[in-house]
Amino acid sequence: MAAQVQDLLRFLSQDAKIPLALAMGKTLELQKANLTNPEYIAKGKIEVLQTIFNDPKVAKQVLNAAKRVTKKRGSPTDATTTSPQKRRKGPNITGDSTPYEIESALSLPVSSASEDDLSNTILVTNRAPLVLAFALCVLKYTMPEQPISSRLSLAQAVVSVNSRSKAVSLGIESGKSAEEEGWGEGHPVVRVLGREIRVLKRWDYNPREGEPASSAATGRSADTASAANNEDNQRETPEDAHRMPPLWGVDLEAMRNSHHSVPGKEPKDHSVLPIYTAQSARSYLLRSLSKPEEHPPEPVKPKPATVVQNEKKECVGHLLRAIDLVCQSWASTLDHRELDRRAWAWYLRVRPDVQSGVHGWGEKGQVKLSGILSLRRDP
Known part of the structure:
Protein backbone atom coordinates (compact mmCIF):
# COMPACT_ATOMS: atom_id res chain seq x y z
CA MET A 1 0.00 0.00 0.00
CA ALA A 2 2.82 2.42 0.85
CA ALA A 3 4.52 1.71 -2.50
CA GLN A 4 1.23 2.39 -4.26
CA VAL A 5 0.93 5.78 -2.55
CA GLN A 6 4.52 6.67 -3.44
CA ASP A 7 3.97 5.77 -7.12
CA LEU A 8 0.78 7.81 -7.21
CA LEU A 9 2.51 10.81 -5.64
CA ARG A 10 5.36 10.60 -8.13
CA PHE A 11 2.87 10.59 -10.99
CA LEU A 12 0.95 13.59 -9.62
CA SER A 13 3.99 15.71 -8.78
CA GLN A 14 6.33 14.73 -11.64
CA ASP A 15 4.08 13.78 -14.57
CA ALA A 16 0.94 15.80 -13.82
CA LYS A 17 3.05 18.73 -12.53
CA ILE A 18 0.77 19.61 -9.62
CA PRO A 19 2.24 20.97 -6.35
CA LEU A 20 3.46 18.29 -3.97
CA ALA A 21 1.38 19.69 -1.13
CA LEU A 22 -1.79 19.37 -3.22
CA ALA A 23 -0.81 15.86 -4.36
CA MET A 24 -0.35 14.79 -0.75
CA GLY A 25 -3.85 15.94 0.10
CA LYS A 26 -5.50 14.05 -2.76
CA THR A 27 -3.94 10.57 -2.72
CA LEU A 28 -6.42 9.17 -0.23
CA GLU A 29 -9.42 10.46 -2.21
CA LEU A 30 -7.97 9.01 -5.41
CA GLN A 31 -7.51 5.64 -3.72
CA LYS A 32 -11.09 5.66 -2.47
CA ALA A 33 -12.23 6.25 -6.07
CA ASN A 34 -9.99 3.34 -7.21
CA LEU A 35 -7.81 5.75 -9.20
CA THR A 36 -4.58 4.31 -7.91
CA ASN A 37 -2.39 4.55 -11.02
CA PRO A 38 -2.20 6.43 -14.33
CA GLU A 39 -3.91 3.60 -16.23
CA TYR A 40 -7.01 3.72 -14.04
CA ILE A 41 -7.03 7.52 -14.09
CA ALA A 42 -6.77 7.61 -17.90
CA LYS A 43 -9.82 5.35 -18.20
CA GLY A 44 -11.78 7.19 -15.51
CA LYS A 45 -14.30 9.99 -15.85
CA ILE A 46 -13.29 13.62 -15.76
CA GLU A 47 -16.25 14.36 -13.46
CA VAL A 48 -14.74 12.18 -10.74
CA LEU A 49 -11.42 14.02 -10.96
CA GLN A 50 -13.20 17.37 -10.87
CA THR A 51 -14.94 16.34 -7.66
CA ILE A 52 -11.64 15.29 -6.09
CA PHE A 53 -9.54 18.28 -7.14
CA ASN A 54 -12.32 20.92 -7.02
CA ASP A 55 -10.82 22.55 -10.10
CA PRO A 56 -11.75 21.58 -13.70
CA LYS A 57 -8.39 22.71 -15.08
CA VAL A 58 -6.37 20.73 -12.55
CA ALA A 59 -8.59 17.68 -13.16
CA LYS A 60 -8.00 17.94 -16.91
CA GLN A 61 -4.29 18.38 -16.32
CA VAL A 62 -4.17 15.15 -14.29
CA LEU A 63 -6.28 13.25 -16.84
CA ASN A 64 -4.13 14.39 -19.76
CA ALA A 65 -0.96 13.43 -17.90
CA ALA A 66 -2.39 9.97 -17.19
CA LYS A 67 -3.26 9.48 -20.86
CA ARG A 68 0.19 10.63 -21.91
CA VAL A 69 1.92 8.28 -19.46
CA THR A 70 -0.20 5.26 -20.39
CA LYS A 71 0.37 5.91 -24.09
CA LYS A 72 4.13 5.92 -23.53
CA ARG A 73 3.82 2.63 -21.67
CA GLY A 74 1.88 1.13 -24.56
CA SER A 75 -1.37 0.89 -22.64
CA PRO A 76 -4.32 0.20 -24.99
CA THR A 77 -6.34 3.36 -25.12
CA ASP A 78 -7.81 5.23 -28.04
CA ALA A 79 -8.08 8.48 -26.15
CA THR A 80 -6.05 11.33 -27.55
CA THR A 81 -3.63 13.23 -25.39
CA THR A 82 -2.96 16.89 -25.15
CA SER A 83 -0.44 19.00 -23.33
CA PRO A 84 -1.17 19.76 -19.68
CA GLN A 85 -3.02 22.98 -19.13
CA LYS A 86 -0.95 25.88 -17.90
CA ARG A 87 -1.56 27.02 -14.38
CA ARG A 88 -4.40 29.48 -14.45
CA LYS A 89 -3.82 33.06 -13.49
CA GLY A 90 -5.53 34.78 -10.62
CA PRO A 91 -8.81 36.62 -11.09
CA ASN A 92 -8.84 39.77 -13.22
CA ILE A 93 -5.07 39.79 -13.76
CA THR A 94 -3.89 40.58 -17.28
CA GLY A 95 -0.65 41.67 -18.84
CA ASP A 96 -1.89 45.27 -18.73
CA SER A 97 -2.84 45.22 -15.03
Whole structure:
Protein backbone atom coordinates (compact mmCIF):
# COMPACT_ATOMS: atom_id res chain seq x y z
CA MET A 1 0.00 0.00 0.00
CA ALA A 2 2.82 2.42 0.85
CA ALA A 3 4.52 1.71 -2.50
CA GLN A 4 1.23 2.39 -4.26
CA VAL A 5 0.93 5.78 -2.55
CA GLN A 6 4.52 6.67 -3.44
CA ASP A 7 3.97 5.77 -7.12
CA LEU A 8 0.78 7.81 -7.21
CA LEU A 9 2.51 10.81 -5.64
CA ARG A 10 5.36 10.60 -8.13
CA PHE A 11 2.87 10.59 -10.99
CA LEU A 12 0.95 13.59 -9.62
CA SER A 13 3.99 15.71 -8.78
CA GLN A 14 6.33 14.73 -11.64
CA ASP A 15 4.08 13.78 -14.57
CA ALA A 16 0.94 15.80 -13.82
CA LYS A 17 3.05 18.73 -12.53
CA ILE A 18 0.77 19.61 -9.62
CA PRO A 19 2.24 20.97 -6.35
CA LEU A 20 3.46 18.29 -3.97
CA ALA A 21 1.38 19.69 -1.13
CA LEU A 22 -1.79 19.37 -3.22
CA ALA A 23 -0.81 15.86 -4.36
CA MET A 24 -0.35 14.79 -0.75
CA GLY A 25 -3.85 15.94 0.10
CA LYS A 26 -5.50 14.05 -2.76
CA THR A 27 -3.94 10.57 -2.72
CA LEU A 28 -6.42 9.17 -0.23
CA GLU A 29 -9.42 10.46 -2.21
CA LEU A 30 -7.97 9.01 -5.41
CA GLN A 31 -7.51 5.64 -3.72
CA LYS A 32 -11.09 5.66 -2.47
CA ALA A 33 -12.23 6.25 -6.07
CA ASN A 34 -9.99 3.34 -7.21
CA LEU A 35 -7.81 5.75 -9.20
CA THR A 36 -4.58 4.31 -7.91
CA ASN A 37 -2.39 4.55 -11.02
CA PRO A 38 -2.20 6.43 -14.33
CA GLU A 39 -3.91 3.60 -16.23
CA TYR A 40 -7.01 3.72 -14.04
CA ILE A 41 -7.03 7.52 -14.09
CA ALA A 42 -6.77 7.61 -17.90
CA LYS A 43 -9.82 5.35 -18.20
CA GLY A 44 -11.78 7.19 -15.51
CA LYS A 45 -14.30 9.99 -15.85
CA ILE A 46 -13.29 13.62 -15.76
CA GLU A 47 -16.25 14.36 -13.46
CA VAL A 48 -14.74 12.18 -10.74
CA LEU A 49 -11.42 14.02 -10.96
CA GLN A 50 -13.20 17.37 -10.87
CA THR A 51 -14.94 16.34 -7.66
CA ILE A 52 -11.64 15.29 -6.09
CA PHE A 53 -9.54 18.28 -7.14
CA ASN A 54 -12.32 20.92 -7.02
CA ASP A 55 -10.82 22.55 -10.10
CA PRO A 56 -11.75 21.58 -13.70
CA LYS A 57 -8.39 22.71 -15.08
CA VAL A 58 -6.37 20.73 -12.55
CA ALA A 59 -8.59 17.68 -13.16
CA LYS A 60 -8.00 17.94 -16.91
CA GLN A 61 -4.29 18.38 -16.32
CA VAL A 62 -4.17 15.15 -14.29
CA LEU A 63 -6.28 13.25 -16.84
CA ASN A 64 -4.13 14.39 -19.76
CA ALA A 65 -0.96 13.43 -17.90
CA ALA A 66 -2.39 9.97 -17.19
CA LYS A 67 -3.26 9.48 -20.86
CA ARG A 68 0.19 10.63 -21.91
CA VAL A 69 1.92 8.28 -19.46
CA THR A 70 -0.20 5.26 -20.39
CA LYS A 71 0.37 5.91 -24.09
CA LYS A 72 4.13 5.92 -23.53
CA ARG A 73 3.82 2.63 -21.67
CA GLY A 74 1.88 1.13 -24.56
CA SER A 75 -1.37 0.89 -22.64
CA PRO A 76 -4.32 0.20 -24.99
CA THR A 77 -6.34 3.36 -25.12
CA ASP A 78 -7.81 5.23 -28.04
CA ALA A 79 -8.08 8.48 -26.15
CA THR A 80 -6.05 11.33 -27.55
CA THR A 81 -3.63 13.23 -25.39
CA THR A 82 -2.96 16.89 -25.15
CA SER A 83 -0.44 19.00 -23.33
CA PRO A 84 -1.17 19.76 -19.68
CA GLN A 85 -3.02 22.98 -19.13
CA LYS A 86 -0.95 25.88 -17.90
CA ARG A 87 -1.56 27.02 -14.38
CA ARG A 88 -4.40 29.48 -14.45
CA LYS A 89 -3.82 33.06 -13.49
CA GLY A 90 -5.53 34.78 -10.62
CA PRO A 91 -8.81 36.62 -11.09
CA ASN A 92 -8.84 39.77 -13.22
CA ILE A 93 -5.07 39.79 -13.76
CA THR A 94 -3.89 40.58 -17.28
CA GLY A 95 -0.65 41.67 -18.84
CA ASP A 96 -1.89 45.27 -18.73
CA SER A 97 -2.84 45.22 -15.03
CA THR A 98 -1.13 47.77 -12.80
CA PRO A 99 0.56 46.61 -9.58
CA TYR A 100 -2.33 48.04 -7.57
CA GLU A 101 -4.84 46.09 -9.69
CA ILE A 102 -2.79 42.92 -9.28
CA GLU A 103 -2.69 43.30 -5.49
CA SER A 104 -6.41 44.05 -5.42
CA ALA A 105 -7.21 40.93 -7.43
CA LEU A 106 -5.17 38.82 -5.01
CA SER A 107 -7.05 40.02 -1.93
CA LEU A 108 -8.40 37.25 0.28
CA PRO A 109 -11.86 36.85 1.82
CA VAL A 110 -12.53 38.88 4.96
CA SER A 111 -14.78 37.55 7.71
CA SER A 112 -17.18 39.79 9.61
CA ALA A 113 -18.18 37.02 12.02
CA SER A 114 -18.24 37.83 15.71
CA GLU A 115 -15.75 36.13 18.00
CA ASP A 116 -18.55 34.04 19.45
CA ASP A 117 -19.47 32.82 15.98
CA LEU A 118 -15.84 32.08 15.22
CA SER A 119 -15.51 30.10 18.44
CA ASN A 120 -18.36 27.87 17.31
CA THR A 121 -16.91 27.34 13.82
CA ILE A 122 -15.33 24.06 12.73
CA LEU A 123 -13.49 23.73 9.43
CA VAL A 124 -12.25 20.72 7.48
CA THR A 125 -8.84 20.79 5.80
CA ASN A 126 -5.46 19.09 5.80
CA ARG A 127 -2.24 20.36 7.24
CA ALA A 128 -0.66 22.11 4.24
CA PRO A 129 -3.40 24.77 3.82
CA LEU A 130 -3.24 25.48 7.55
CA VAL A 131 0.51 26.05 7.30
CA LEU A 132 -0.18 28.41 4.39
CA ALA A 133 -2.77 30.33 6.42
CA PHE A 134 -0.49 30.69 9.47
CA ALA A 135 2.39 31.88 7.29
CA LEU A 136 0.17 34.44 5.54
CA CYS A 137 -1.06 35.88 8.82
CA VAL A 138 2.23 36.02 10.69
CA LEU A 139 3.92 37.72 7.72
CA LYS A 140 1.53 40.66 8.13
CA TYR A 141 3.29 41.34 11.44
CA THR A 142 6.85 40.08 10.94
CA MET A 143 7.25 41.62 7.46
CA PRO A 144 4.51 44.27 7.31
CA GLU A 145 6.05 45.97 4.28
CA GLN A 146 5.33 42.97 2.07
CA PRO A 147 2.28 43.21 -0.25
CA ILE A 148 -0.20 40.36 -0.48
CA SER A 149 1.47 39.00 -3.63
CA SER A 150 4.75 38.56 -1.74
CA ARG A 151 3.11 37.09 1.35
CA LEU A 152 1.31 34.49 -0.77
CA SER A 153 4.54 33.58 -2.54
CA LEU A 154 6.55 33.29 0.68
CA ALA A 155 3.80 31.30 2.39
CA GLN A 156 3.65 28.85 -0.52
CA ALA A 157 7.41 28.45 -0.30
CA VAL A 158 7.05 27.43 3.36
CA VAL A 159 4.41 24.85 2.43
CA SER A 160 6.62 23.40 -0.31
CA VAL A 161 9.70 23.13 1.90
CA ASN A 162 7.66 21.58 4.70
CA SER A 163 5.97 19.12 2.31
CA ARG A 164 9.28 17.97 0.89
CA SER A 165 10.68 17.37 4.38
CA LYS A 166 7.65 15.23 5.15
CA ALA A 167 7.99 13.35 1.86
CA VAL A 168 11.63 12.57 2.64
CA SER A 169 10.72 11.31 6.12
CA LEU A 170 8.14 8.97 4.55
CA GLY A 171 10.52 7.67 1.91
CA ILE A 172 8.58 9.21 -0.98
CA GLU A 173 11.57 11.33 -1.98
CA SER A 174 15.25 10.73 -1.39
CA GLY A 175 18.54 12.45 -1.96
CA LYS A 176 19.61 15.97 -1.20
CA SER A 177 17.25 18.89 -1.63
CA ALA A 178 18.05 21.66 -4.11
CA GLU A 179 18.97 23.87 -1.16
CA GLU A 180 21.41 21.26 0.15
CA GLU A 181 22.97 20.97 -3.32
CA GLY A 182 23.63 24.71 -3.31
CA TRP A 183 21.03 25.91 -5.80
CA GLY A 184 20.01 28.74 -3.51
CA GLU A 185 23.51 30.12 -3.13
CA GLY A 186 23.63 33.87 -3.69
CA HIS A 187 19.96 34.49 -2.98
CA PRO A 188 18.93 36.38 0.18
CA VAL A 189 17.25 34.41 2.94
CA VAL A 190 14.23 35.24 5.09
CA ARG A 191 12.77 33.13 7.88
CA VAL A 192 9.08 32.25 7.87
CA LEU A 193 7.63 29.87 10.47
CA GLY A 194 11.18 28.83 11.29
CA ARG A 195 11.97 27.86 7.69
CA GLU A 196 14.71 29.55 5.72
CA ILE A 197 13.30 30.71 2.38
CA ARG A 198 15.42 31.90 -0.53
CA VAL A 199 13.99 35.04 -2.06
CA LEU A 200 14.21 37.29 -5.09
CA LYS A 201 14.04 41.03 -4.44
CA ARG A 202 11.55 42.91 -6.61
CA TRP A 203 13.33 46.25 -6.65
CA ASP A 204 11.30 47.65 -9.55
CA TYR A 205 7.89 46.76 -8.10
CA ASN A 206 5.74 49.34 -6.32
CA PRO A 207 2.50 47.70 -5.14
CA ARG A 208 0.76 51.09 -5.01
CA GLU A 209 1.51 51.97 -8.61
CA GLY A 210 -1.79 52.65 -10.36
CA GLU A 211 -3.73 53.27 -7.17
CA PRO A 212 -6.68 55.59 -7.84
CA ALA A 213 -6.32 59.03 -6.30
CA SER A 214 -9.69 58.65 -4.60
CA SER A 215 -8.52 55.50 -2.85
CA ALA A 216 -5.29 57.10 -1.66
CA ALA A 217 -7.16 60.20 -0.47
CA THR A 218 -9.51 58.20 1.73
CA GLY A 219 -6.61 56.25 3.17
CA ARG A 220 -8.31 52.98 2.27
CA SER A 221 -5.88 50.11 1.94
CA ALA A 222 -5.85 46.52 3.07
CA ASP A 223 -4.39 43.55 1.25
CA THR A 224 -5.17 45.43 -1.94
CA ALA A 225 -1.88 47.28 -2.15
CA SER A 226 0.47 46.82 0.78
CA ALA A 227 0.58 45.35 4.24
CA ALA A 228 2.07 48.58 5.51
CA ASN A 229 -1.30 49.56 6.92
CA ASN A 230 -0.64 47.09 9.72
CA GLU A 231 2.10 49.29 11.15
CA ASP A 232 -0.32 50.99 13.51
CA ASN A 233 -0.89 47.66 15.25
CA GLN A 234 2.79 47.01 15.83
CA ARG A 235 5.55 48.69 17.75
CA GLU A 236 8.59 49.91 15.86
CA THR A 237 11.77 47.89 16.36
CA PRO A 238 15.34 48.16 15.04
CA GLU A 239 14.42 45.42 12.58
CA ASP A 240 12.21 47.91 10.72
CA ALA A 241 15.31 49.71 9.45
CA HIS A 242 16.27 46.59 7.49
CA ARG A 243 13.00 46.01 5.71
CA MET A 244 13.25 44.49 2.28
CA PRO A 245 11.51 45.48 -0.95
CA PRO A 246 8.67 43.23 -2.18
CA LEU A 247 9.89 39.64 -2.48
CA TRP A 248 9.22 36.44 -4.38
CA GLY A 249 9.90 33.03 -2.87
CA VAL A 250 12.32 31.20 -5.18
CA ASP A 251 11.37 27.63 -6.16
CA LEU A 252 14.75 25.93 -5.86
CA GLU A 253 13.44 22.49 -6.78
CA ALA A 254 12.00 23.86 -10.02
CA MET A 255 15.29 25.67 -10.67
CA ARG A 256 17.22 22.43 -10.35
CA ASN A 257 14.74 20.51 -12.50
CA SER A 258 14.87 23.14 -15.23
CA HIS A 259 18.60 22.52 -15.62
CA HIS A 260 18.20 18.77 -16.04
CA SER A 261 17.84 17.85 -19.70
CA VAL A 262 14.95 15.59 -20.66
CA PRO A 263 15.40 13.33 -23.72
CA GLY A 264 13.22 14.43 -26.64
CA LYS A 265 12.42 17.83 -25.15
CA GLU A 266 13.78 21.25 -25.85
CA PRO A 267 15.89 22.67 -23.01
CA LYS A 268 13.99 25.04 -20.77
CA ASP A 269 14.69 28.75 -20.59
CA HIS A 270 17.26 29.04 -17.82
CA SER A 271 17.07 32.84 -17.84
CA VAL A 272 13.69 32.78 -16.09
CA LEU A 273 14.01 32.26 -12.35
CA PRO A 274 11.20 29.98 -11.11
CA ILE A 275 9.19 31.45 -8.25
CA TYR A 276 6.20 30.45 -6.16
CA THR A 277 3.37 32.40 -7.76
CA ALA A 278 0.86 34.29 -5.69
CA GLN A 279 -2.03 33.19 -7.91
CA SER A 280 -1.41 29.47 -7.39
CA ALA A 281 -1.05 29.90 -3.62
CA ARG A 282 -4.30 31.86 -3.42
CA SER A 283 -6.14 29.32 -5.56
CA TYR A 284 -4.84 26.45 -3.43
CA LEU A 285 -6.01 28.04 -0.20
CA LEU A 286 -9.46 28.90 -1.58
CA ARG A 287 -10.19 25.34 -2.63
CA SER A 288 -8.69 23.55 0.38
CA LEU A 289 -11.11 24.45 3.18
CA SER A 290 -14.70 23.38 3.68
CA LYS A 291 -17.40 22.95 6.26
CA PRO A 292 -17.95 19.57 7.94
CA GLU A 293 -20.18 17.32 5.86
CA GLU A 294 -23.75 16.91 6.95
CA HIS A 295 -25.39 13.50 6.77
CA PRO A 296 -29.13 14.00 6.38
CA PRO A 297 -31.39 10.94 6.75
CA GLU A 298 -32.45 11.25 3.12
CA PRO A 299 -30.34 12.01 0.03
CA VAL A 300 -30.33 15.66 -0.96
CA LYS A 301 -29.51 17.40 -4.20
CA PRO A 302 -25.82 18.37 -4.49
CA LYS A 303 -25.06 22.02 -3.88
CA PRO A 304 -24.45 24.21 -6.94
CA ALA A 305 -20.79 24.91 -7.66
CA THR A 306 -21.22 28.62 -6.87
CA VAL A 307 -22.62 27.81 -3.43
CA VAL A 308 -19.71 25.48 -2.69
CA GLN A 309 -17.19 28.12 -3.81
CA ASN A 310 -18.81 30.78 -1.62
CA GLU A 311 -18.74 28.44 1.36
CA LYS A 312 -15.04 27.79 0.80
CA LYS A 313 -14.35 31.53 0.65
CA GLU A 314 -16.28 31.99 3.88
CA CYS A 315 -14.19 29.27 5.53
CA VAL A 316 -10.95 30.95 4.42
CA GLY A 317 -12.14 34.28 5.78
CA HIS A 318 -13.03 32.76 9.15
CA LEU A 319 -9.69 30.94 9.44
CA LEU A 320 -7.58 33.97 8.53
CA ARG A 321 -9.52 36.18 10.96
CA ALA A 322 -9.04 33.73 13.83
CA ILE A 323 -5.29 33.43 13.23
CA ASP A 324 -4.97 37.19 12.76
CA LEU A 325 -6.64 37.85 16.11
CA VAL A 326 -4.00 35.64 17.75
CA CYS A 327 -1.08 37.34 15.98
CA GLN A 328 -2.52 40.78 16.71
CA SER A 329 -2.80 40.05 20.42
CA TRP A 330 0.91 39.18 20.66
CA ALA A 331 2.39 41.64 18.13
CA SER A 332 2.83 44.47 20.63
CA THR A 333 4.82 42.35 23.11
CA LEU A 334 6.93 40.04 20.92
CA ASP A 335 9.66 40.98 18.46
CA HIS A 336 9.38 39.66 14.92
CA ARG A 337 11.67 36.69 15.43
CA GLU A 338 9.85 35.47 18.53
CA LEU A 339 6.44 35.98 16.93
CA ASP A 340 7.54 33.87 13.96
CA ARG A 341 8.83 31.13 16.26
CA ARG A 342 5.65 31.01 18.30
CA ALA A 343 3.45 30.96 15.19
CA TRP A 344 4.89 27.58 14.23
CA ALA A 345 4.25 26.29 17.75
CA TRP A 346 0.66 27.55 17.50
CA TYR A 347 0.19 25.69 14.23
CA LEU A 348 1.45 22.46 15.82
CA ARG A 349 -1.13 22.82 18.60
CA VAL A 350 -4.13 23.27 16.32
CA ARG A 351 -3.25 21.30 13.18
CA PRO A 352 -5.88 18.77 12.04
CA ASP A 353 -6.05 15.70 14.23
CA VAL A 354 -5.42 13.01 11.63
CA GLN A 355 -3.78 9.63 11.72
CA SER A 356 -0.02 9.37 11.55
CA GLY A 357 1.76 7.38 8.88
CA VAL A 358 1.42 7.31 5.12
CA HIS A 359 -2.02 8.87 4.95
CA GLY A 360 -1.87 11.13 8.00
CA TRP A 361 -0.11 14.10 6.45
CA GLY A 362 -2.55 14.27 3.51
CA GLU A 363 -5.82 13.24 5.09
CA LYS A 364 -8.29 15.93 6.03
CA GLY A 365 -9.34 16.57 9.59
CA GLN A 366 -11.27 19.10 11.63
CA VAL A 367 -9.88 22.41 12.85
CA LYS A 368 -11.80 24.09 15.67
CA LEU A 369 -11.39 27.85 15.56
CA SER A 370 -12.03 27.95 19.30
CA GLY A 371 -8.67 26.19 19.69
CA ILE A 372 -6.96 28.88 17.62
CA LEU A 373 -8.63 31.73 19.51
CA SER A 374 -7.53 30.21 22.81
CA LEU A 375 -3.94 31.01 21.84
CA ARG A 376 -4.53 34.75 22.18
CA ARG A 377 -2.57 36.68 24.77
CA ASP A 378 -4.56 37.48 27.87
CA PRO A 379 -5.35 41.22 28.17
